[in-house]
Amino acid sequence: MTILDQIITRKKQEVSYSKSAVPLEQLKDSGFFGRETYSLKQTLKSKSGIIAEFKRKSPSKGVISENADVLDVAKSYKTYGASGISILTDSEFFGGTFDDILKVRNEITIPILRKDFMIDEYQFYEAKSIGADVVLLIAACLSVSQVQEFTDLAQGLGLEVLLEIHTEDELAHYNENVDLVGINNRNLKDFKVDLQHSVNLKNLLPQNTLSVAESGIYSVEDFRFLKKKGFDGFLMGEYFMKNPGEAFDKFINEISS
Template sequence: MTILDKIIERKKEEIAVSKAKISIDGLKNSEFFGRQNLSLKESVQNKSGIIAEFKRKSPSKGIINDKVQPLEVVSAYENFGASGISILTDTDFFGGSFDDILKVRNHINIPVLRKDFMVDEYQFYEAKSIGADAVLLIAACLSPGQVLEFTQLAHQLGMETLLEIHTEDELKHFNAEIDLVGINNRNLKDFKVDLQHSVLLKDQLPKGVVSVAESGIYNVEDFKYLKEKGFDGFLMGEYFMKNEDPAGKFAEFASNITV
């Protein structure tokens, strides 16, 4: 069983518990369910392209940074030009929670991506209820049919979708309704990073698709290389979060790139 298999197994258990606690109708009564969502796609195209991530830990790296608070970090991300914010809401494997989005939603004016392992329609109502503007769809744990179904549901709820792929076979998960396609430089099964592999995959996407390079961007040179190869967006978390001062690291990075 891979790490991804373990995460999905645990996620299904969590969803069952959540459904027993609060119904979809209950989620619809939340503070943020009726808010007008922001467009991550437009923000990526019109700003720096960086989707800066708040992440405490990961299965491959262990604890990355559990000392800082979401609001201080994501506010700085916004102030220094991030196009959007990615926030992990998985607790067991990434140390995140819904509170990490709830604590910042009223204080920032750029889109928030709920980054989690979406395998049930209930999670999309959850995402809407906590103020997410976009959701991540991971091809490795969904069928092409599920990707289409979940994309349509997200759109019905006013949210956008970022489809994450890593293999050539996963290109078949793409459909014309997807808002952004993220190509993960890190293989979710063994966590190895290969930027060139991502470039080759990007070149097989239809022209005009907004593409996002995800994970494994460790320096300005990686960023510039991927930008030169035509990526529109860059989902970056560990590079900033592993620093004692993620906000300061992001400010330094932003000053060293040409956007």
């Protein structure tokens, strides 16, 4: 089994448990369920274009910043000009929790991406109930019909959709209702990074599709290369998480100079 296979197997177990523990109607009673969401499509155009990520660990890098305070990190990201904040909610593989979004939702006024492995309708109601604005759909673990179904569901709940692809075959998962397309520079099956591969895929997307370069961006040079190639957004986490506030501030200053 690949790491992605292991994650999805575990995720199915987690969702099954959550459904039995917290009924759907209880999620709808959340104080955040009726809030008006922020638009990542809009903030990508008006701010830095960077979706700064909060991530404690990952299967590819191990522990990144185990004791980081999510509220301190989120506030610093917002202060220094992030277009949005991505927060991992997968616990076993990435060290995230729902509480990480709940802690910051009322403290920041930019979009929050719930980054997780969305495989069931129930998870979209979860995302809405904890105050997320955007959800991630990963083509590698969904069928074309699931992406269409989940896109419609998310947007019906007021959530924007970031569809993540990595291969040319996965372009078939795109539909015109998807808000943004993320192209993962890192292969989820073997974790190799290839920026040029992402550029090649971006060039196959329909014209005017908002595109986000995801993962494996480790330098100002990487950022500038992808920006020059026409990417609208940049999802970055590991680069900042060792020293989030200072590293993000320095990066913003360097790309602005």
